[in-house]
Amino acid sequence: MIMLQEKIKLEGKVLSDQVLKVDSFLNHQIDPFLMREVGKEFAGRFKNEGITKILTLESSGIAPSVMTGLELNAPVVFARKRSSLTLKGKLLTAAVYSFTKQEENTIAVSGEHLNETDRVLIIDDFLANGQAALGLAEIVKQSGAEIAGIGIVIEKSFQDGGKLLREKGFRVESLARIESLENGAVQFLDETEAVR
Amino acid sequence: MIMLQEKIKLEGKVLSDQVLKVDSFLNHQIDPFLMREVGKEFAGRFKNEGITKILTLESSGIAPSVMTGLELNAPVVFARKRSSLTLKGKLLTAAVYSFTKQEENTIAVSGEHLNETDRVLIIDDFLANGQAALGLAEIVKQSGAEIAGIGIVIEKSFQDGGKLLREKGFRVESLARIESLENGAVQFLDETEAVR
Known part of the structure; x- marks a missing residue:
């Protein structure tokens, strides 16, 4: 997605060989227009998948x-991290290890909002080692719903998450x-591919 | 906003005299279409305020x-709670006491994304005792920016936050x-007023 690549080149801060900071439009400040285009792009790619719910x-x-969700006419469910858990009732949970923070966190979704009739599109901002996406996939599995695919805004392809998810058969x-x-x-x- | 009231009547769960749960469209599952209408409504009410930034x-x-933000052509900055703090550099912070969880939390915004040239619209999902909004207002004050107003999706008018904020001169x-x-x-x- 050219517009996104240009934004990353213009505003992304490379903090190390591993870390890209995009706090000016995605992770702290949000650019609503870019997000709308991101939404349209995901919707275009997954429009024939019969998505009934988005999980993030x-x-x-x-x-x-x-x-x-606006483009695909589907509600969004966001998994809660442990620290903000005020959910009650039947919970679907998964453990997610954060390499950045070096700690394991529990993420949770209420069983009320995900069930076996759903076709789920998982969306996340970053894909690095794939732990968050795998946690979300685990939650979908517990609910009995199907995973239609995984949409990622920025993938760090030099880390192994993308390979891991694709090897498991997910459409990423x-x-x-x-x-x-x-x-x-x-x-x-x-860019590299285009040059080859 | 009639559409919002109808949604609350239809899907809100009254857990006690103090607690309304709206997990099906705002706090856990999100209804993108309702959110778009909410955005249009806020934008209509604050369109002449010269908003340059939204803080939530x-x-x-x-x-x-x-x-x-999409309607007002303004970027959104979301304050981080302590638990998800990975911010570096100059931080604007405020203490926010949660009566629900009975604990004090620090919320923080990077000084990079808010400064004295900004006119800020503060937005939050709920207004109860006003502590979160006051914390956000404190952060805006530290940045030197102006507060143009406070937009709340659901106000529990029987709690004192709305009165507190309006007495301080904020447009809520x-x-x-x-x-x-x-x-x-x-x-x-x-509804009560209409009957009078």
């Missing part, structure tokens, strides 16, 4: 998910795929 | 804020104002 994780997944659609953050520069995967 | 609090404030616009949750029923303030 608080907080940065919410904006792209709501815009996608990433709107920007970063091949490298070396030497302080963002290199996208499809 | 993760996680439930994000969806209505992004839709409002609440899209649904609940006068009472007694006897398991939602009574809106303007």
Whole structure:
């Protein structure tokens, strides 16, 4: 997605070979117009999948998910992290290990909002090692619903999450795929492919 | 806002005289179409205020804020709670006491995304005792920006937050104002006024 790549080049901050900060439009400040385009792009890619529900994780997944839900005519459910759990009743939960924070967190969704009649599109802001997406997939599995696919705003393709998810048979659609953050520069995967 | 009142009547769960649960369209599952209408309504009420930025609090404030930002052509900044703090650099922070959880939390915004040139619309999902809104207002004050107003999706008018904020001179616009949750029923303030 060209508009997203340009935004990343313009405003993304490469903090190390592993870490890209996009706090100006996705993870802290949000650009609503870019999010609307992200929503349209996800909707275009998954429009024939019969999506009935979008599942994401608080907080940065919410904006792209709501815009996608608007286009696909599907409600959005956001999984809660342990720290904000005020959910009661039947809970679907999964453990998610964060390499960044070096801690395991429980994420949870109420069983009221996901069931075996649903076809679910999982959306998240970043894909690095895939732990968050796998946690969300585990929750969908517990609910009896089907996973139609996984939509990622920014994939760090040099980490193993994308490979892991695709090997498990999931359809993963990433709107920007970063091949490298070396030497302080963002290199996208499809730029490299285009040159070959 | 009639559409919102109808949704609350239809899907809201009155858990006690104090607690209304709206997990099916705002706080856990999100209705993107309702959020778009909420965004349009906030935008209509604040369109002449010269808003340059919307400030909200993760996680439930994000969806209505992004839709409002789309209408007002303004970026959204969401304050982080302590538990999800990965912010670095100059931080604007405030302490927010939660009566529900009986604990004090620090909320924070990066100084990069809010400054003295901004006119800020604060948006939150619920207004009860006003502590979250006051914390957000404190952060705006620290940044040197101006507060143009406070937009609330659901105000529990029988708690003192609305009175507190209006007495401080803030323009508070609440899209649904609940006068009472007694006897398991939602009574809106303007319904009562209409009868008078």
